[in-house]
Amino acid sequence: xxxxxxxxxxxxxxxxxxxxxxxxxxxxxxxxxxxxxxxxxxxxxxxxxxxxxxxxxxxxxxxxxxxxxxxxxxxxxxxxxxxxxxxxxxxxxxxxxxxxxxxxxxxxxxxxxxxxxxxxxxxxxxxxxxxxxxxxxxxxxxxxxxxxxxxxxx
Amino acid sequence: xxxxxxxxxxxxxxxxxxxxxxxxxxxxxxxxxxxxxxxxxxxxxxxxxxxxxxxxxxxxxxx
Numbered sequence: 001x002x003x004x005x006x007x008x009x010x011x012x013x014x015x016x017x018x019x020x021x022x023x024x025x026x027x028x029x030x031x032x033x034x035x036x037x038x039x040x041x042x043x044x045x046x047x048x049x050x051x052x053x054x055x056x057x058x059x060x061x062x063x064x065x066x067x068x069x070x071x072x073x074x075x076x077x078x079x080x081x082x083x084x085x086x087x088x089x090x091x092x093x094x095x096x097x098x099x100x101x102x103x104x105x106x107x108x109x110x111x112x113x114x115x116x117x118x119x120x121x122x123x124x125x126x127x128x129x130x131x132x133x134x135x136x137x138x139x140x141x142x143x144x145x146x147x148x149x150x151x152x153x154x
Numbered sequence: 155x156x157x158x159x160x161x162x163x164x165x166x167x168x169x170x171x172x173x174x175x176x177x178x179x180x181x182x183x184x185x186x187x188x189x190x191x192x193x194x195x196x197x198x199x200x201x202x203x204x205x206x207x208x209x210x211x212x213x214x215x216x217x
Contacts, residue, residue, distance in 0.1 A: 002180075072179040074192050151191040152182040 004070035012063050019059055026051050078147045086139030093139075094132040157214045160188045162206050176205050 026048055034044040068076060100106060113123040114130055163173050170184045177184070177198065186192035187202075194202065203210045 072183050073195050073198055074179065074183040074186060077192075151186045154182075154185055 002070065005067075008063070008066045008070045011066060015059050015063065019055060022055060023052050074152070078144055078151075081147050082140045082144035086141070086143035087136045088139070089143070090134075090136035090139030091132065094135045097131070098128075155193050155214055156190060156217060157187065159184075159202070159213065162208075162213065163188070173205070177201055 030044040030048040033039050034041045039047075068079070101109075111124075111127075113119060113127040115123040115126055159173075163170070170181045170188070174181045174184045178201075179198070183192065187194055199210050199214060203213060206213060
């Protein structure tokens, strides 16, 4: 393992530890404010999850930047190709589903959402977003594996 | 693109890992370069030329 990658892993572990502490502190603060009646419990949960999700995504992006800088150019090229071709391929498959579900005939279909069986518009929107992300990630994984196996095998 | 990396490396009795360390890339990348399965960026090509002390055009040639 290169020194750069080891440094990124160390910082990632430290970042996750800090994140856990922040989540714990935010949970205590939200619980305290909710118990005092300063804010409603629903609001407390919403703001807690908002803080946690934004922190997690910012942290994930920071780790991604550091990790991308720590790998060599061929490994970076593999990820770039995988995101472009795999991501576009995944979106193309998702695009077909988007077009089909936008037809009036699809109005009679009943799909379970992926959020605990909820059937409200927000749950369906989240299900659609998850589905596109999943398809893009599947495309990414396939193209990355193809790129790596065809070029980097011994 | 063709290259003479393997021959140049053999002349110096360097392993792929030795060359990879000097170039700041992985051994797999050196292997991919030698087998022509990966074409280097211009900065890496310059670094390779510098390591071998030869101009880029004497190391890399068109197909």
